[in-house]
Amino acid sequence: MKSKIIAITTILISNIAWSAEPVKPIQPANDINLALMELGKKLYFDPRLSKSGFISCNSCHNLSMGGTDNLPTSIGHAWHKGPINAPTVLNSSFNIAQFWDGRAKDLKEQAGGPIANPGEMASTHELAINVISSIPGYVSEFKLVFDNGNINTENITSAIAEFEKTLVTPGSRFDQWLLGDKNAISEKELAGYQLFKNSGCVGCHNGEALGGTSFQKMGLIKKYQTSNPAIGRAAVSNNDSEEYFFKVPTLRNIELTYPYFHDGAVDSLEKAVNVMGEIQLGREFSQEQTEQIVAFLKTLTGEQPSFDLPQLPPSVPSTPKPEPYK
């Protein structure tokens, strides 16, 4: 009885501990439709959603590499050089909106974008539907999963979004600390977290994903120097006051999602922290402070999504052919 009370007390203290923090532990995915997720996983890995038959969602949001491609900007159809750094798909369900400029309201809307973007997968929704509809294995799976059995953009993107909802990364050392294991992070890492809070980083990088909760100006205090022409949120809202406002990126798994910023111009966490201090907070971190913050950031790597590589149902002779060179 006594140990039970102690256990409950510990849980209460733990909950109080992190409920007072501006950062919350990542919750494992729940309320998942498993059949829909499995279908979405196949589609996520299926390069036949691209015109070339070569590029899948996983090409640029590679789940072996923190849900990114680790390139400054992505490679698209015909080796097109993308305009912006591919954000990680990990924990993207926590974002208030999708894309750096938030032009898609949710994962489902986002999933339709790259398929029809000439510089990314370069297909069309019509072609993608024709391809998927020609594949017997998909036809039966769509019938199984959807009441209407329809193969359309609505259902294709719903399935991909359902899979993406599962791509959360709980269990990081920092979350273990938030949940009450005071030995899960070192003193240096904890000092980094305190500094992260006290110096204002957490003003934007907060919530479960330490980001994704707001749009903020890149270069709040001092202009960010970049050759990248993206103007961010203003391109969506047509509101000049939102120029260079970008969705605050998540810091979860940040050790895996290099290079950093919307232009992918920075390779090291040290430099990223220093640039942020300078242009967002108007302060210069000492080397020790930078090391502490970076040490903290590296505690944010969670359990990566773990699943069998999916097997894709084969095309048949009537399936529209990939056209990499047209």
Add this chain to the structure above:
Amino acid sequence: MKSKIIAITTILISNIAWSAEPVKPIQPANDINLALMELGKKLYFDPRLSKSGFISCNSCHNLSMGGTDNLPTSIGHAWHKGPINAPTVLNSSFNIAQFWDGRAKDLKEQAGGPIANPGEMASTHELAINVISSIPGYVSEFKLVFDNGNINTENITSAIAEFEKTLVTPGSRFDQWLLGDKNAISEKELAGYQLFKNSGCVGCHNGEALGGTSFQKMGLIKKYQTSNPAIGRAAVSNNDSEEYFFKVPTLRNIELTYPYFHDGAVDSLEKAVNVMGEIQLGREFSQEQTEQIVAFLKTLTGEQPSFDLPQLPPSVPSTPKPEPYK
């Protein structure tokens, strides 16, 4: 006791049954060094072996798609159009040599080829070694796996080859039939197999992989019409008499490994069977015969390799950067 005798007798009969056949069941992989295989799996999925940081072994030998890219010829660095159809990696350990022209004697030698091929991964062995050597997670894993701990081409390709040795596909319906389950295939499929044997297909497509055991002339009876300039084995041996000799491709998982032939020019199994009949055997199959053979071929799809998508150790700032556009 009686049931035991019956069981043993059944096994003996089964063994006799298939030991008399020119096709053998695929044996599951054995004698595998697990740590070496796990390292090889990471390398197989790691696009940092390419100059662009975008192309991995799995890009063209996609294990979600029968170990191929399902393209006539592969897409390489800077969207280079490859010269020849990517053969499946599945069951490639059964091949007498690797590549269509057999220019690599084994999987290990093969694995080094694409890394340094300017039209494929476009890296160099030196660069690949520098990249892998810069990544702490790989450094420790190479130390764990190899006595000498060296990160060199020898060890990189050994690891990839060890993983590829595991990419066998036992358990197809046809193998179940070979192993004694007479209900595993239909009458039509069995008729297809008989025809496959009686009409001479099995002369080249034999052994565990139904292929991979010899080089044969493409167009033995009648010239194969193609715009593909590959001359096959003659390019390796400098022996004109081997012009258009290619390694006989495996028929295992043939339903998944379209399009067919070294030029990837044929999309349907029906057409592939008819072309083979015409140019290799000098005969024309009736529609019924074609359907029977195709039905048989579709029984050769085995259990696909099943494993967790690997997680790759992250680069660090000193890691040589991908250069997609140089």
